[in-house]
Amino acid sequence: MSSREKILSTIKNNQPEFAEVPEIKKFAPFFNDACEKFVEVFKSVGGKPFVVKTQEEIILLIHEHFPDAKRIVSSCKEISSIADDYTITDDPHSFENVDLFVIESKLAVAENGAVWINDNDIMIRALPFIAAHLAVIIHKQNIAATMHDAYNKIADMEYGFATFISGPSKTADIEQALVLGAHGPKTMTAFILND
């Protein structure tokens, strides 16, 4: 008998009587304003949120906060004037010297400051991790209250890879002292477009 069959047959013999899948009931959000909550939580996880009205504002803020950025990469049309585009066939290793990667996220979560990114949009999976700094553009109406709401939106979405990102890469492995910028981006900025 192969290991597969052995494992499956032991499990079948040993598993308890069938128990139903529970309902996930609808919980009322424990805050009033999803955008406000997102801003608050995103700050608490080490992120830098900016509520903006226009794409020009975003460009100004990028100039202001990343004055030394040599290589800015993005496929967002909002900032195409200051960023390099790229294609799906590029070697991920070639982005090792990217200073700032900017991406639009179509779903963010207020309760935990996370933004949803998938490879239909970013194409190169390594980009949000390998860049020294990460920025996301979020339309205000795309902020969901809780993770339940978020998963209701993406329950059937097709992708090869997707991720929730909440703040810059971090660690507290050394004596519980929080350090931002472990292996991934050292900062994460969110531009919330209130247009």
Next chain:
Amino acid sequence: MERTGHHPQLAEHFNRDEPRVNWHDETLWFIRSKRDKIANTIPEWEELREIASQLKNNVLSNLSEYLIAFEKNATRNGVNVHWAADAKEHNEIVHSILQKHGVTKMVKSKSMLTEECHMNEYLEAHGVEVIDSDLGESIVQLAKEPPSHIVLPCIHWKKEEIGELFQKHLGTPAGNADPQFLTNAARLHLREKFLTRKVALTGVNFAIAETGEFVVCTNEGNADMGVHLADVHIASMGIEKIIPQRKHLGVFLRLLARSATGQPVTAYSSHFKKPRIGQEMHIVIVDNGRSRQLGRKEFRNSLKCIRCAACFNTCPVYRRSGGHSYHTAIAGPIGSILAPNLDMKQYADLPFASTLCGSCSNVCPVKIDIHDQLYKWRQVLVKEGYVPAAKKVAMKGMNNILSKPSLYRTAGKTGRWFLNHLPFFVKNKFNPWYKQREMPEAPKQSFGEWYRKRKV
């Protein structure tokens, strides 16, 4: 430096440095407090725990079907699925994938399963260099130690000691113990590894039966850095990691990081469904005793664990004895109910390394009855003959007296019964009670004697 022995001896050794025990205890209590604080911001917290618990009950009750569905969907997604009956088979499968690609170097993000399988040792013996990329894990790896905590692998290390370790291995300047500086040194060191390794291995936090995808949660981004730059991604998962549908992640991701570190969610919750173009993806599904535990009615709930380590952080014994005193890959309260399933003889001490205070069961996000299982393991270990014979003789003697009132009364008045019949109630240095505690004073008469006199 690894010590051998059982929990009481290893814990006694840990306690020789009291300031360090205080520091260890305070650090973990700090994390428990953060968990309390954030849990209290979620009004439906207890309901969420209940749903998570019921979801896992469903998973255990339908596990074979879910695994088959997961395999089918993952295969359709272009992922290679392997099955490993035990640790050895898991290690062989990983090694064979490396051999197929002619690779002798690999990066790995955190996976307690590979610790359980002693994969690093196995691969090193076969000429493969494994680099742990989680900061905490890379620290203990440099120190040639196992992790002492499943979420915070080097929680027992002080920053000055890490500074010295990095000085020796990474060439950082002597005397620099700043966490920011040390983390950056590790970042630079590991970046080169990420850029050059062809194979990356990750653990799995959740595997979704319905879609064949799996989720890996990290704060550092090290799992993603590894796999998105590698040609081959290997993911090792225990059979119990399955959940039914994607939407159930909403429940588990709300609970996991809040329980673990008091964060609202980990920095990265990455969903891997298909390999990227040109990449190869493997999943190794590992049993290693889990299906046996599933058949132990009283202990199967231990398989609901999502490895958040909240039970470690709250455990008053863990905080004061350190992870290595459990001499098994997964320490703490959950480790103490998992380990005897793997080897009753070797781990017979662990279910006794608890006061049964019950705090673990209360923090557990999937509501495992941990302290009840500790109690039940004690009964099993005694019945199976894994406790010292002398203990049995003492217990039988004690029971003999306690079940016969006349014997109990004549056995001695006013405390003499205890002094005569409980071996530890003796005032000498061999008596563990008396070592650091005074004996209770024997009163003039027992309550029973007082009561009988009062009545007449």
Next chain:
Amino acid sequence: MRAGLFIPCYIDQFYPQVAIATLQLLEKLGVEVVYPTNQTCCGQPMANSGFEYLAKGCNELFIKNFAEFEYIVCPSGSCTLHIKDHLHDEKNEHAAKDIRNKIYELTEFLTDILKVEKINASFPHKVGMHQSCHGQRGLKLSQMSELVAAPFSKPLQLLKMVNGMELIGLSRADECCGFGGTFCVSEEAVSVKMGKDRIADHIAHGAEFIVGADMSCLMHLEGILKRQRSNVKVKHIAEILNGE
């Protein structure tokens, strides 16, 4: 109202004053209290060591002693919990179940059954409350700090009726003291360290007395306090409520 008084063996032998206070307190509150003189022990020392199967004799004896009463009251959360969770008798399971349902720890008996609203006692001291884990997490005598739920505490509810007492807060409201039955000797190092830390928390907040509803925790803490030559003393809640 007639109640059987269950006095755990170590209270009988070492702390008779706690049993006397319990008896007097209940009598003052109008309960007819009977102490079956053939009682010994609940069997917990064996069971917690993994020898539950040996406790048969103890269980039969317990049922014989206490079956007749409407209520059974015990001044120990730990022993009460043991009976509630583990008292069984193959030959007489009905009686065992009956006993599991009618045994009460002293403070819950006072608040839930007698519904005590006034206590005639005074204790002009600074007091810290050490809640035993079995009483709290097992019997739910007070809310557990791990849960997201409204706070309450039956022992504190009673202590607040005592004149002149100042109740101090603790940094860790419900941390275990480390007694743990045979754990106190089999894991001596950790047990004592836990006890020392529990004491330090009380002392840091100015306690003159550590009060509890479980004499086993207090015996362990007292042993450490005495070795430290501390002025801080332990007291069972029954002694305070009885107001001698």
